[in-house]
Amino acid sequence: MAQIALEVVTPSGAVVSEDVDIVNAPGYGGDFGVLANHAPFLSTIKTGILSYEKGKKREHLMVSGGFCEVSNNKITFLVESAEFGYQIDVERAMRAKERAEKRLAQASSHDDSINVARAESALRRAIMRLKAAEFK
Amino acid sequence: MPSLKEVKTKIVGVKKTAQITKAMNMVASAKLRGAQEKMEAFRPYTSKFNETMSNLSSRATTGGSYPLMEKRQVRSVELVVITSDRGLCGSFNSNIVKLAGRKMEAYEAEGKTVSFVCVGKKGHQLLRKTGKVRKSYRDIMGTFQMFNAREIAAEVSQHFLAEGGSDKVEVLFGHFRSVAIQVPTAEDFLPVQPVATAEDGEGTKKISGEYIYEPSAEEIMDVLQPLYLNVMIYHAMLEVGASEHAARMTAMDNATKACKDMISDLTVLYNKARQAAITGELMDIVGGAEALK
Numbered sequence: 001m002a003q004i005a006l007e008v009v010t011p012s013g014a015v016v017s018e019d020v021d022i023v024n025a026p027g028y029g030g031d032f033g034v035l036a037n038h039a040p041f042l043s044t045i046k047t048g049i050l051s052y053e054k055g056k057k058r059e060h061l062m063v064s065g066g067f068c069e070v071s072n073n074k075i076t077f078l079v080e081s082a083e084f085g086y087q088i089d090v091e092r093a094m095r096a097k098e099r100a101e102k103r104l105a106q107a108s109s110h111d112d113s114i115n116v117a118r119a120e121s122a123l124r125r126a127i128m129r130l131k132a133a134e135f136k
Numbered sequence: 137m138p139s140l141k142e143v144k145t146k147i148v149g150v151k152k153t154a155q156i157t158k159a160m161n162m163v164a165s166a167k168l169r170g171a172q173e174k175m176e177a178f179r180p181y182t183s184k185f186n187e188t189m190s191n192l193s194s195r196a197t198t199g200g201s202y203p204l205m206e207k208r209q210v211r212s213v214e215l216v217v218i219t220s221d222r223g224l225c226g227s228f229n230s231n232i233v234k235l236a237g238r239k240m241e242a243y244e245a246e247g248k249t250v251s252f253v254c255v256g257k258k259g260h261q262l263l264r265k266t267g268k269v270r271k272s273y274r275d276i277m278g279t280f281q282m283f284n285a286r287e288i289a290a291e292v293s294q295h296f297l298a299e300g301g302s303d304k305v306e307v308l309f310g311h312f313r314s315v316a317i318q319v320p321t322a323e324d325f326l327p328v329q330p331v332a333t334a335e336d337g338e339g340t341k342k343i344s345g346e347y348i349y350e351p352s353a354e355e356i357m358d359v360l361q362p363l364y365l366n367v368m369i370y371h372a373m374l375e376v377g378a379s380e381h382a383a384r385m386t387a388m389d390n391a392t393k394a395c396k397d398m399i400s401d402l403t404v405l406y407n408k409a410r411q412a413a414i415t416g417e418l419m420d421i422v423g424g425a426e427a428l429k
Contacts, residue, residue, distance in 0.1 A: 013178075040346070041347065042347050042350070042353075044351070044359050067360065
């Protein structure tokens with residue numbers, strides 16, 4: 001089966017760099033899949049689960065905000081963070097989730113749009129981390 | 137002639153200082169390695185990012201207008217001054233602040249108002265007396281991450297967009313050219329400059345065929361621009377981080393050398409004093425023996 005080169009790059013270095021069969025990613029308009037020889041494509045990425053398949057192996061990563069580019073049979077993700085399920089500290093994610101929920105509950109009483117947005121994205125990150133950790 | 141004891145105490149003191157500066161030198165060199173690795177790790181991200189930005193802006197600048205790219209008549213300038221949190225690194229911080237001072241004078245001579253945003257404690261301490269510091273971020277240079285940069289970039293761009301805010305923003309930081317050389321540098325930050333299209337020499341970088349954009353190219357641009365600012369600030373902070381340690385290494389190396397020079401001078405002085413004391417005692421003994429005859 002034809003393969004596509006996958007690269008996941010974060011500010012602290014490349015996380016994944018290998019040839020894979022299929023990539024599934026959380027795009028702006030919903031999840032999308034990319035196979036080999038995809039047309040040139042550029043999309044923003046939401047915080048969510050990125051997964052890819054190589055042979056029979058399926059890997060899951062939690063990625064947070066960024067964008068992705070497909071060109072010349074190569075797919076590159078530029079994201080702020082990317083973690084494999086097994087790298088995730090579940091307890092820490094749980095604590096972050098509780099903290100964000102508490103903050104959301106407090107913020108909704110007095111209207112504070114910036115903090116609400118911040119807490120919401122923190123909550124989403126925490127939930128996605130927990131989800132990615134389940135796949136290990 | 138100073139007394140023997142005085143010189144001895146001084147030698148011991150200088151030796152201890154030399155020990156400290158030597159230790160600081162070693163700590164700085166270890167930290168420099170970490171900071172350099174962090175910079176290296178960031179490089180693929182920036183190069184890929186710039187590639188995409190230039191690719192996109194050649195397509196997207198034609199349609200739509202971007203508030204962050206809008207060039208206005210410049211009435212007030214904001215300077216983001218990035219320095220280290222700690223001193224004892226030679227003239228590193230003061231060079232950056234000096235550059236900030238020169239910029240301020242130049243802009244004020246043109247009748248523009250100037251405000252500062254300080255990242256790092258030293259810049260804040262040195263610029264406070266101008267009374268123009270709008271905001272300071274202190275004690276983050278040791279352990280900063282992407283989200284610190286994001287916070288700063290968001291604050292600065294908000295001020296740029298706000299009514300009566302800044303019309304132009306520059307970032308001042310210490311560019312890490314090598315371990316021995318750090319150059320205070322100013323870079324234009326806002327309004328966002330359209331990124332130059334990648335060098336034409338490398339034809340492969342030009343993408344064949346139309347891209348599929350999701351959402352539209354303009355909307356992606358809207359998302360990418362703030363990200364681009366984050367990347368710029370983060371990059372500048374990384375440079376300052378590495379430069380700081382390199383500057384401290386050099387400064388501490390010089391200090392250790394100076395200590396060694398002082399010790400050798402003092403040892404000569406000590407020996408002279410001791411010799412003088414012995415000679416004095418001998419004279420006494422000889423004089424006493426003479427008197428008894």
